[in-house]
Structures are given as C-alpha cells and as structure tokens.
Amino acid sequence: MIRLTEVAKEYPRSGIALAHISFQVKKGEFVFLTGPSGSGKTTILKLLYMDDRPSQGEVWINGVSSKNASGGDISRLRRRIGIVFQDFRLLEDRSAEANIRFALEVTGAPKATIRSKVARVLTQVGLASKATSFPRELSGGEQQRVAIARALINDPFVLIADEPTGNLDERATRSVFKLLRDINASGTAVIMATHDLDLVRRSNYRTIELNHGRIVFDSAESPAPARRFDEPLEIHDTPTGTESI
Amino acid sequence: MRSAREALTASRRAPLLSALGVITIAFSLFAFGLFGLVAINIRKALDQVEERVEVRAFLSDSTDIESVAAAMKDIGEFPEVNRVDYVSKEQALERARREMGEFADVFEAGVLPASIEVHLRPGQRSPVVVKSVADKIKTYHFVDDVRYGEEWVEKLYRLRNIATVAGIALGVAFAAVAVIIIGATIRMTVLARAKEITIMRLVGATDMFIRLPFLIDGLVKGVLGGLLALLFVWIANRVVNEYFIQTIFFNRDLIFVGVVGGALMGVLGSLVSVGRHLRRV
Numbered sequence: 140m141i142r143l144t145e146v147a148k149e150y151p152r153s154g155i156a157l158a159h160i161s162f163q164v165k166k167g168e169f170v171f172l173t174g175p176s177g178s179g180k181t182t183i184l185k186l187l188y189m190d191d192r193p194s195q196g197e198v199w200i201n202g203v204s205s206k207n208a209s210g211g212d213i214s215r216l217r218r219r220i221g222i223v224f225q226d227f228r229l230l231e232d233r234s235a236e237a238n239i240r241f242a243l244e245v246t247g248a249p250k251a252t253i254r255s256k257v258a259r260v261l262t263q264v265g266l267a268s269k270a271t272s273f274p275r276e277l278s279g280g281e282q283q284r285v286a287i288a289r290a291l292i293n294d295p296f297v298l299i300a301d302e303p304t305g306n307l308d309e310r311a312t313r314s315v316f317k318l319l320r321d322i323n324a325s326g327t328a329v330i331m332a333t334h335d336l337d338l339v340r341r342s343n344y345r346t347i348e349l350n351h352g353r354i355v356f357d358s359a360e361s362p363a364p365a366r367r368f369d370e371p372l373e374i375h376d377t378p379t380g381t382e383s384i
Numbered sequence: 385m386r387s388a389r390e391a392l393t394a395s396r397r398a399p400l401l402s403a404l405g406v407i408t409i410a411f412s413l414f415a416f417g418l419f420g421l422v423a424i425n426i427r428k429a430l431d432q433v434e435e436r437v438e439v440r441a442f443l444s445d446s447t448d449i450e451s452v453a454a455a456m457k458d459i460g461e462f463p464e465v466n467r468v469d470y471v472s473k474e475q476a477l478e479r480a481r482r483e484m485g486e487f488a489d490v491f492e493a494g495v496l497p498a499s500i501e502v503h504l505r506p507g508q509r510s511p512v513v514v515k516s517v518a519d520k521i522k523t524y525h526f527v528d529d530v531r532y533g534e535e536w537v538e539k540l541y542r543l544r545n546i547a548t549v550a551g552i553a554l555g556v557a558f559a560a561v562a563v564i565i566i567g568a569t570i571r572m573t574v575l576a577r578a579k580e581i582t583i584m585r586l587v588g589a590t591d592m593f594i595r596l597p598f599l600i601d602g603l604v605k606g607v608l609g610g611l612l613a614l615l616f617v618w619i620a621n622r623v624v625n626e627y628f629i630q631t632i633f634f635n636r637d638l639i640f641v642g643v644v645g646g647a648l649m650g651v652l653g654s655l656v657s658v659g660r661h662l663r664r665v
Contacts, residue, residue: 228583
C-alpha cells in the first residue's frame, strides 16, 4: 500500500534530510515514526502526502508514484489520505462542523451527503455536542479531535499524523491516542510521528526510529522492541534545520 | 457556480478587506482614468488647431475665372485635399476688415488679391505633406504666392509628436502602477486566506478549484473598481466643466474598454498572486 525505496531528500540550503530510506506499510498497519528533532520524521510524512518529492528513490502510495505523479494524481491521492498536524490547522472563523464540511466541499463532494457525513465523523470523535463551537471555544484535545474528524471525512485508507499530541496535556494525549487506535482498529492505517516515548512504549505497534535522516531501527525488521524501549531514547533538541513546518 | 458562492462567502467573511480592495483598485484606475481624460482632451485641442492648417494660394490679378475653376477641380482631386474654396478680392477685403476691427478702414478695395484656400484631410497635415501640396500648387502659372505658415505647422507637428510620446509613456507608467497596486491588493486577499489555501491543498482540492474563487473575486473587484473609478472621473470632469474649461468625456467605447480593462487586471492580478502562492505552499 505504501512503499519507500531508497529514498533520499536533499535541500539546497540545509543539506541532506533523508538518506537510504526504505520501508513498507501494509494495509491497516499502525506505525510510529520516532527520533529526535531534525531526524527527518516530518520530511518522510511530507513525501508520503506528496507535498514534496524525493531527490532520489521512489515513494509509492496507493498506486501513485512520486516519479510521475501529476498535480491531479496528487489531489486525488490526498482525498484518500487523512492528515493531522500538531498545530491542528483549523480555520478560526468557522465552527467545528464548518471546518469539517470545508474539507468535503472543496473536493466537490455532492452536497446531499455532506451533512450526514459530518455528523457521523463528529460522533466518531466524540464531539457531536460541540458541532457549532468555534476552535477558540474548544480545548486543545477537542481541537485535535476536530482536525482528526476532518481527516476522516473522506474515509482515508491511511491517516498521517505529525506529532498529533505534541501540543496536548497528558490526559488529552491519551484520549487522542485512543481515538487513533480506534480508527486503526476499524481498518485505517495510521502513520504517526511522535516524540512521546511513553506512548510508543505503552503500545505494541511497529516503530521506525530515525536519526540524522536515516532509519536506525525498524521493529518490523529487528523485532526486539524491549531493547530500545527499556532505555530512554536520546532526544537531541538541536534541530539541524532539515525539518520544516 | 460553487466558485462564485465561495468567492461571495469569502468577501462576506472579510468585508473590510474586500471594500478596501475595490477602493484601492478604483483609485489606481481613477488616476489612470484622469490621465486618459487629460490625454483625450489635449488630443482634441490639437486636432482643432490642426484643422486650421491650410494652404493659401494667392492668384495674380489677370487670372480668368475658368482657369481658376479648372485648377480648383484639379487640386480638389489631390488625395491629401479635403476641400478647396475660392476667396474673391471682395471677400478677402471683407474678411480682413472683420479681423482687424478698429483698423478696418486702413484697407482699400483692390489691395488684397483673390486666393484659393486648400483644406487638407485629417492625417495629411504633417509639414512634409503640406509642403508637397504647396509645391504642387505653386506650379500653376497664375499662382503668385503660396503660404501655409511653414514654421507654425512644424511647431504644431512637433508638439503633437511630443504629446503622443509623453502620452504613451505616462499611460504605460500609470497602467503599470495600477497593475502593481491591483496585484498587491489581491495578494493581500490571498495572504489573508493562506491557511485556507493550505488546508484546501491538503484535503485534495485541485489547483483550479482553489484558483477559481479568487479569479471570480478579482473579476468582480476589477469591474466594481472600474465602475467606481469611472464615476470618480465623471465627477472630476463635471467639476472641471463647471468651474474651469469645457472638456470632453470618454465615449461609450472607451468606457467599455476601461471597465473590461479593470476586470482583466483583476483576473490577471488574481491569477498571478494565487499562482505564486500555490507554487510556494
């Protein structure tokens, strides 16, 4: 479903962001991407939703290859991918419901189906009662749920989440993570970049660890998770400048 | 249809920005329109002066009327010539007296020669053409002298050339300023909705789908700005007419060109601004 083959990404100013990245994600899989700031997590996610193209190698996702994807291919692909960010990226001047509806409207979805779909995802993320609330009236956790609802509205085959709990307190983190697990349980693959090692440790999902733009550990290939997670991962807070956003 | 609704909704969400956009476009087109108004009025004034360019051939006293009539017919067939008039001695005297006012009595009958006045067609009044017509008329044996105000025609011609070049240069400068201001105004709208555009792209909206509401927005602002500018120019023209000098206003074709130009600038400004933004995000 998702395949990265010998992917490298180099930026003219900041240098090599990724090198020799190869992995596959199967249908319905849950994958953590971990690693210190600047290790290339966000770059990989951007390559997955084709916001950027690799300098070398190939990103192949649901039949679309980074080598020859047209603008139209990318638009169609993104309608089948849900994307969630640390900063929620909600439109402040619209209600939760309108934010979710917006994602359907701009893809030209038939009007008749919009209302019921919005109601369904709002219920799914547990915010049916907050449909008319504006982002500023919602807590961080609730805002992230709205963002997740927006990502789910097009029934994605994969949910790409870039530090979705990065701005949340522990309680909100737990509830958002539970939501992501539920989404995964219903068959949607989830690829989640995170710093939160507690979260990684407490769950039994596949983990790909990056450092300096390279994969240093993939639990699918060397199934010895206890080795990594019994000891705290080294977190370098010295961004190399390769990770944008 | 959906894009038009989207454009309308966006304007409603930011009414102040939209109004500012229309007013900015209106003022930049107003400056351009005022310049246009001055240009067409200068052109009209020059045309009026130019209409007075004529070649006058003075005839010797002994000329018989048949020869003059034949010559007038010949000259009237020159491609440059619009009209040929005969001015008899009496008419010349009468005209001179009329023009001299209180000195009218210094002229006596028989002092002034008869002449033929040759009026040239519009576009055939350059010094070269006037001189060539004058030279051809000189060849008639009964023509004593030919006058056409050589120096004056050359000055007028030069003035006209300067006015044309200055008009084009200033017109291009004003139009460029208008395009830049309109582009910047629309860019503000695009930046104000940058987050929306980013989200639209992430959820899979096509570039065309993102562009279309902005193009409609630019078109509407361009047309409204154009109409408002037209109103301003019309008011300015009325004021000048009322208190200063008689001027002419744009004809219907120029008004149409102005409003369509405003719309086009709006659409092009949007196209460029959104295009640049989409390439960047």
